[in-house]
Amino acid sequence: MEQSRKKFLKHFLIGAVSAPVILEACKKKDVISDSSGSGSGSGSGSGSGTCTVSPTETAGPFPTITPSSLVRSDIRDDRTGVALTVKITIKNTNSSCAALAGAIVDIWHCDKDGYYSEYGGTSMQSVNYSGVHFLRGRQTTDANGLVTFTSIFPGWYSGRATHIHVHIYNASGTSLLVTQIAFPEGSSSAVATVNGSGGVAYGYTKGMTGYTYNASDNIFSDDSAGAELATVSGSLSGGYTLTHTINVAA
Amino acid sequence: MPKKIIRLCYRKVIDASSQKVWDKYVFDSTYKEFLMQAQFYNQEKKFSTFAEILHHVPGAEKLHFLVSTAVTGYLQQLRGIVPDILNNLGKHFLPFENYRFEIINSDIKNKASHQVAINFFSKPLQWHDTINGFLLVSPVNGEKTDDGQMTELVQLPPFLSIYSLKTANE
Numbered sequence: 001m002e003q004s005r006k007k008f009l010k011h012f013l014i015g016a017v018s019a020p021v022i023l024e025a026c027k028k029k030d031v032i033s034d035s036s037g038s039g040s041g042s043g044s045g046s047g048s049g050t051c052t053v054s055p056t057e058t059a060g061p062f063p064t065i066t067p068s069s070l071v072r073s074d075i076r077d078d079r080t081g082v083a084l085t086v087k088i089t090i091k092n093t094n095s096s097c098a099a100l101a102g103a104i105v106d107i108w109h110c111d112k113d114g115y116y117s118e119y120g121g122t123s124m125q126s127v128n129y130s131g132v133h134f135l136r137g138r139q140t141t142d143a144n145g146l147v148t149f150t151s152i153f154p155g156w157y158s159g160r161a162t163h164i165h166v167h168i169y170n171a172s173g174t175s176l177l178v179t180q181i182a183f184p185e186g187s188s189s190a191v192a193t194v195n196g197s198g199g200v201a202y203g204y205t206k207g208m209t210g211y212t213y214n215a216s217d218n219i220f221s222d223d224s225a226g227a228e229l230a231t232v233s234g235s236l237s238g239g240y241t242l243t244h245t246i247n248v249a250a
Numbered sequence: 251m252p253k254k255i256i257r258l259c260y261r262k263v264i265d266a267s268s269q270k271v272w273d274k275y276v277f278d279s280t281y282k283e284f285l286m287q288a289q290f291y292n293q294e295k296k297f298s299t300f301a302e303i304l305h306h307v308p309g310a311e312k313l314h315f316l317v318s319t320a321v322t323g324y325l326q327q328l329r330g331i332v333p334d335i336l337n338n339l340g341k342h343f344l345p346f347e348n349y350r351f352e353i354i355n356s357d358i359k360n361k362a363s364h365q366v367a368i369n370f371f372s373k374p375l376q377w378h379d380t381i382n383g384f385l386l387v388s389p390v391n392g393e394k395t396d397d398g399q400m401t402e403l404v405q406l407p408p409f410l411s412i413y414s415l416k417t418a419n420e
Contacts, residue, residue, distance in 0.1 A: 052405050056340035063272040066323030068283055104286075119315040119350070128347050133319050167290060173282065175289035 068138065070106065074150040075137035081112040081152030082194050082202045083239025088181075090145045090168060092250045099145030100250050103176070104169040107149060108136040112203050114157030140171075153194045153240060155204060161217040162191050168248050176248040182220045182228045183242075185213055190232040190240050198236050252417040255390060258344065258372040258404075259413035260332050263354070265365040272333065276324050281364045283320035284356050287313055292358070299363070300356040318351035321368060325349060332370045335410060338384060338403040345373045345389065371413055 086107065092100040110116050117134045135154075139147035156162050164181040183191045193199065195208050214220040220228055234240035264273045264280075288303060291310040297303045303310045332344040354365040375387040376399075384403040393400055406412075 052407060053336055053338060053340040055336055055342070057342065061327055061329060063275050063324065063327055065275055066279070066327070068279070068319045069322035070319045106286075117315075118312055133322070136319070169286060169289075173286045175286075175293070178290055178293065 069133055070136055070138035072137050073139060073148060075107070075135055076150065076152055077131040077134035079111045079134050079152055080203060081155070082199065082204070082236055084151045084153045085239065085241045086149040086151055086164065087241065087243045088147050088149075088166065089243075089245045090141050090147070091245060091247045093247050094249050097247060099141070099143070100248065101141055101143050101145060102171040103141045103145070103248070103250065104138060104171065104173065105141060105147045106136070106138045106167040106169070107164055109151070109154040109164040110157060111135060112152060112155040114155045114206070153190065153204075155206065156195070156211060158210065159212055161185075161212050161214045161220055163217075163219070164242075166246065168246065170250055176250055177246065179246060180219055180228060181230045181242070181244050182214050182217075182223065183230060184232055190234065193236060194240075202236065252419055254377040255374050255416040255418060256377045256387070256412050257374055257414045258332075258335075259411050260335050260344070260370045260372075261409045261411075262334060262368045262370065263365065263409065264367070265354075266362045272324060272327070276321060276366070276368070277364065279320040279324070280317055280351075280353075280366050281356065281361055283317045284313070284353065284364065285358055287316040288356075288358060298357055298359050300353055314352050317353055317366075321349075321351050325368075332372060335404070338405070343402050344370075344404070346370045347373060374416075 088105060088107070090100045090103045090105065091097040108116065111134065117132060117136060135151060137149050137151075139149065141147050154162050154164060162183040166177075166179050166181060167175065168177045168179075169175055183189070185191055192208065194202070195204050195206060195211070214223075214229070223229070230242045230244035232240055232242050264277050266277065268274060268277055284300070288300070291303050291307040291313065297306060300313070303313070330345055330347065331342050332346050333342065335342065335344045337343045348371040350369045350371075352367045352369070354367055355363055356365070357363040374390040376390055376392075377385055377387050378401065379386040381403065384405050386401050386403055388399045388401045
């Protein structure tokens with residue numbers, strides 16, 4: 001410890017020519033005082049304890065206005081699984097069900113193991129900022145009312161059928177509809193195939209034991225007309241494509 | 251002697267009075283995202299403040315996470331260095347990879363009451379000594395030169411704290 005202290009002092013003396021600059025920077029007007037009140041001191045009196053140097057660096061990096069990290073078409077991040085392309089068309093019931101251009105569409109769904117991206121329970125638990133928002137995305141509908149997402153086939157978790165959450169907003173961000181998309185079922189369906197023996201190689205290991213079917217799902221069970229039911233086509237190796245139309249009153 | 255490894259946490263509070271450009275962008279972007287995301291938890295439009303939504307609606311604590319999507323792009327612009335925190339030479343130096351975003355207060359009818367915080371968690375630092383109120387630290391596995399390990403001197407102003415401490419035999 002003493003050794004490192006001596007080394008430090010030696011370094012400081014070498015750099016002594018710059019010391020007046022640092023001392024000059026300690027005048028009160030230069031003390032950092034941003035809005036969070038860091039300049040208010042901690043009661044240690046008039047000593048140098050509350051005095052910190054001002055930034056003395058080349059300016060930059062220069063901030064630029066950046067959209068939400070939700071705004072993207074490929075929402076996979078580090079999640080793996082069977083490829084799924086999600087194509088959602090938004091139509092306007094206030095305009096004879098014409099395509100609604102310029103609507104903002106948020107989607108989110110769970111990964112192959114049934115987990116959503118979210119903060120853990122501990123309030124001080126930290127996260128790495130890259131990839132923390134996996135399987136969540138936002139797109140704006142084109143002239144045909146269409147948005148497209150590149151994702152993976154959702155897994156399932158206890159109590160729910162396979163589903164994708166959708167929140168549709170108008171162009172200014174006002175909520176128009178919160179809904180969910182259901183998947184077709186049956187022995188040859190994508191849900192049965194992905195969660196069957198063929199899906200194990202892609203990491204879908206739960207099988208269908210304990211699966212909640214649409215008829216028992218407390219969100220989809222009242223949808224006897226199938227308005228929330230998507231069309232899903234494709235294969236394990238080639239990936240699946242989900243197409244669905246959602247009507248909103250805009 | 252045992253080696254002390256610490257991680258620092260800087261809790262950067264941003265509100266309507268924040269002056270720096272980056273802070274203003276984060277303020278505007280997180281408020282816009284809050285307005286969008288809060289509608290999911292306030293579909294009957296019964297509530298106005300974040301506190302009310304949090305108190306009455308199950309699952310609304312997810313808003314911290316959901317609104318954090320508005321911050322990611324701004325974090326990337328920092329190039330891995332914690333803002334505001336300077337070493338005693340007046341330079342930004344503190345590397346981070348992890349963060350946690352929190353909404354402190356907000357109100358869908360009053361932008362002025364929007365207040366958020368970004369907690370920056372530094373990469374692990376070796377804490378060698380404390381000199382006149384300054385921590386003498388160096389990056390774990392940092393560069394070694396003929397003069398020994400390169401070090402930084404840093405003070406602990408309000409909102410900067412030691413988040414974790416690990417001791418290991420040298």
